[in-house]
Amino acid sequence: FRMGEYIGQNEAEKRIFRLCGQDESRHLGFGVMHLKYVLENEPWRREEIHCYLDKIEGVLMTGPSEDPVSAALFEALAILMGGGKNNFDKGIQMSMAVQRKRVNEYMHRLQVAGLGDRRQRMHPLLRPFLDSPKN
Secondary structure, eight states: OHHHHHHOSSHHHHHHHHHHHHHHHHHHHHHHHHHHHHHHHOGGGHHHHHHHHHHHHHHHTOOTTTOHHHHHHHHHHHHHHHTSGGGHHHHHHHHHHHHHHHHHHHHHHHHHHTOTTHHHHSOTTTGGGOOOOOO
16 A cells, blocks of 8 residues: 555545555554464464464565566556656665565564564565664
Protein backbone atom coordinates (compact mmCIF):
# COMPACT_ATOMS: atom_id res chain seq x y z
CA PHE A 1 0.00 0.00 0.00
CA ARG A 2 2.93 2.30 0.66
CA MET A 3 4.15 1.68 -2.88
CA GLY A 4 0.67 2.47 -4.17
CA GLU A 5 0.68 5.71 -2.26
CA TYR A 6 4.02 6.63 -3.86
CA ILE A 7 2.80 5.92 -7.39
CA GLY A 8 -0.72 7.29 -6.98
CA GLN A 9 -1.46 9.67 -9.84
CA ASN A 10 -3.67 12.01 -7.83
CA GLU A 11 -4.64 12.81 -4.26
CA ALA A 12 -7.67 10.48 -4.33
CA GLU A 13 -5.53 7.47 -5.30
CA LYS A 14 -2.91 8.37 -2.70
CA ARG A 15 -5.59 8.67 -0.02
CA ILE A 16 -7.13 5.30 -0.91
CA PHE A 17 -3.74 3.58 -0.60
CA ARG A 18 -2.98 5.44 2.64
CA LEU A 19 -6.31 4.34 4.17
CA CYS A 20 -5.78 0.75 2.99
CA GLY A 21 -2.35 0.84 4.61
CA GLN A 22 -3.85 2.03 7.89
CA ASP A 23 -6.37 -0.80 7.80
CA GLU A 24 -3.65 -3.33 7.04
CA SER A 25 -1.56 -2.06 9.95
CA ARG A 26 -4.40 -3.05 12.30
CA HIS A 27 -4.28 -6.59 10.87
CA LEU A 28 -0.51 -6.68 11.32
CA GLY A 29 -0.82 -5.49 14.90
CA PHE A 30 -3.25 -8.29 15.67
CA GLY A 31 -0.91 -10.82 14.03
CA VAL A 32 2.10 -9.59 16.01
CA MET A 33 0.20 -9.84 19.29
CA HIS A 34 -1.05 -13.32 18.38
CA LEU A 35 2.49 -14.45 17.53
CA LYS A 36 3.70 -13.04 20.85
CA TYR A 37 0.94 -14.94 22.65
CA VAL A 38 1.87 -18.20 20.91
CA LEU A 39 5.56 -17.79 21.76
CA GLU A 40 4.77 -17.02 25.40
CA ASN A 41 2.30 -19.89 25.81
CA GLU A 42 3.77 -22.50 23.46
CA PRO A 43 7.53 -21.81 23.48
CA TRP A 44 8.27 -25.23 21.97
CA ARG A 45 6.86 -23.89 18.67
CA ARG A 46 9.67 -21.30 18.29
CA GLU A 47 11.69 -23.39 15.82
CA GLU A 48 8.54 -24.24 13.85
CA ILE A 49 7.81 -20.54 13.47
CA HIS A 50 11.40 -19.87 12.38
CA CYS A 51 10.99 -22.57 9.71
CA TYR A 52 7.86 -20.82 8.38
CA LEU A 53 9.74 -17.53 8.28
CA ASP A 54 12.69 -19.22 6.50
CA LYS A 55 10.31 -20.43 3.78
CA ILE A 56 8.49 -17.15 3.23
CA GLU A 57 11.65 -15.05 3.25
CA GLY A 58 13.05 -17.34 0.55
CA VAL A 59 9.93 -16.89 -1.55
CA LEU A 60 10.00 -13.11 -1.07
CA MET A 61 13.59 -12.95 -2.26
CA THR A 62 12.83 -14.62 -5.58
CA GLY A 63 13.49 -11.50 -7.53
CA PRO A 64 13.73 -10.10 -11.03
CA SER A 65 16.72 -12.22 -12.01
CA GLU A 66 14.79 -15.49 -11.46
CA ASP A 67 11.35 -14.49 -12.72
CA PRO A 68 10.51 -12.45 -15.85
CA VAL A 69 7.16 -11.35 -14.40
CA SER A 70 8.91 -10.01 -11.28
CA ALA A 71 11.42 -8.23 -13.52
CA ALA A 72 8.66 -6.54 -15.51
CA LEU A 73 6.82 -5.52 -12.34
CA PHE A 74 10.00 -4.20 -10.72
CA GLU A 75 10.83 -2.11 -13.79
CA ALA A 76 7.28 -0.77 -14.10
CA LEU A 77 7.22 0.26 -10.44
CA ALA A 78 10.64 1.91 -10.72
CA ILE A 79 9.41 3.93 -13.70
CA LEU A 80 6.24 4.95 -11.86
CA MET A 81 8.05 5.78 -8.64
CA GLY A 82 10.67 7.81 -10.46
CA GLY A 83 8.07 9.76 -12.40
CA GLY A 84 8.85 8.37 -15.85
CA LYS A 85 11.37 6.28 -17.74
CA ASN A 86 13.85 9.16 -17.80
CA ASN A 87 14.00 8.96 -13.98
CA PHE A 88 14.46 5.19 -13.77
CA ASP A 89 17.50 5.50 -11.47
CA LYS A 90 15.52 7.69 -9.08
CA GLY A 91 12.74 5.08 -9.11
CA ILE A 92 15.24 2.33 -8.27
CA GLN A 93 16.55 4.39 -5.34
CA MET A 94 13.02 5.00 -4.09
CA SER A 95 12.19 1.31 -4.45
CA MET A 96 15.28 0.36 -2.44
CA ALA A 97 14.30 2.88 0.26
CA VAL A 98 10.84 1.28 0.45
CA GLN A 99 12.44 -2.17 0.71
CA ARG A 100 14.77 -0.98 3.50
CA LYS A 101 11.79 0.43 5.42
CA ARG A 102 9.77 -2.75 4.83
CA VAL A 103 12.56 -5.04 6.10
CA ASN A 104 13.23 -2.90 9.17
CA GLU A 105 9.53 -2.77 10.05
CA TYR A 106 9.37 -6.56 9.61
CA MET A 107 12.32 -6.97 11.99
CA HIS A 108 10.73 -4.58 14.49
CA ARG A 109 7.49 -6.58 14.47
CA LEU A 110 9.45 -9.79 15.05
CA GLN A 111 11.27 -8.20 17.99
CA VAL A 112 7.98 -7.05 19.52
CA ALA A 113 6.61 -10.58 19.13
CA GLY A 114 9.67 -12.04 20.85
CA LEU A 115 11.69 -13.18 17.84
CA GLY A 116 14.56 -10.71 18.03
CA ASP A 117 16.92 -13.62 17.33
CA ARG A 118 15.48 -13.69 13.81
CA ARG A 119 18.04 -11.04 12.83
CA GLN A 120 20.76 -13.71 12.76
CA ARG A 121 18.61 -16.16 10.76
CA MET A 122 17.13 -13.70 8.28
CA HIS A 123 17.52 -14.53 4.59
CA PRO A 124 20.97 -13.35 3.44
CA LEU A 125 19.45 -11.16 0.70
CA LEU A 126 17.26 -9.35 3.25
CA ARG A 127 20.05 -8.70 5.78
CA PRO A 128 21.72 -5.88 3.81
CA PHE A 129 18.52 -3.83 4.12
CA LEU A 130 18.58 -4.00 7.93
CA ASP A 131 19.73 -1.01 9.92
CA SER A 132 22.19 -1.65 12.74
CA PRO A 133 20.47 -2.83 15.92
CA LYS A 134 19.61 -0.13 18.43
CA ASN A 135 20.98 -0.73 21.90
